[in-house]
Amino acid sequence: MSIAENLISITQKINATLKDCGRPRESVRLVAVSKHQPLEKLKIAISCGQKDFAENYLQEALSKIEILGKELNWHFIGAIQANKTREIAENFTWVHTISRIKIAKRLSEARPEILPPLNICVQVNIDREPSKAGIMPEELEDFFAELINYKQLKPRGLMVIPKARHDYQEQLQVFLQVKMLFQQLQSNYSNLDTLSMGMSDDFVAAIVAGSTMVRVGTAIFGLR
Numbered sequence: 001m002s003i004a005e006n007l008i009s010i011t012q013k014i015n016a017t018l019k020d021c022g023r024p025r026e027s028v029r030l031v032a033v034s035k036h037q038p039l040e041k042l043k044i045a046i047s048c049g050q051k052d053f054a055e056n057y058l059q060e061a062l063s064k065i066e067i068l069g070k071e072l073n074w075h076f077i078g079a080i081q082a083n084k085t086r087e088i089a090e091n092f093t094w095v096h097t098i099s100r101i102k103i104a105k106r107l108s109e110a111r112p113e114i115l116p117p118l119n120i121c122v123q124v125n126i127d128r129e130p131s132k133a134g135i136m137p138e139e140l141e142d143f144f145a146e147l148i149n150y151k152q153l154k155p156r157g158l159m160v161i162p163k164a165r166h167d168y169q170e171q172l173q174v175f176l177q178v179k180m181l182f183q184q185l186q187s188n189y190s191n192l193d194t195l196s197m198g199m200s201d202d203f204v205a206a207i208v209a210g211s212t213m214v215r216v217g218t219a220i221f222g223l224r
Ligand SMILES: *Cc1c(COP(=O)(O)O)cnc(C)c1O
Pocket: 033, 035, 056, 077, 078, 161, 199, 200, 201, 215, 216, 217, 218, 219
């Protein structure tokens, strides 16, 4: 299928899922994960009306942003090195992979005053995988308490990359755990409105559990 057809079919799946769970239309944002995809494919997605793109690798992202423009919403979803925070703060509207206070502080300090605060999600390590970045669930409250000190950051919610699971019920259970953590945080931080969860293979379960932002790569652009 073409990129245009993929975008239509994913959007239909998102809308059908929202309808099934009685959630409002457009309460999920589709973010196209374009890492390692050539510019031509991004241009096709843009011509179909896609405005949100996510990238994992800074140098690759910067060259795409320079050509395609900052009017699009650029999301950073990769590992963040301390010496890269300035370029991230200057070029992106969202960062989903916040898991260290030091990085958050540097992003806030580097975010230009003329730009609105950088939207951020805190990555939670829901499966407690030593190999993966992210805050442990019991550390989230303290982490958010520190984040509010940084004026040029706008904490929006949580992001998660669970272990790959192929069974729908298992996917759903994990996403529901994240949703519960999110609701606990919302009782103290009422501005939080974003749950960044769901990828090509599990976005339906993520939406049923309450995702508001799905990050889909392969299902839109094909294999990388
Ligand atoms: C690559 C990536 C995705 C997209 O994965 P697909 O399986 O291709 O949809 C989503 N989120 C993050 C953080 C990624 O690195």
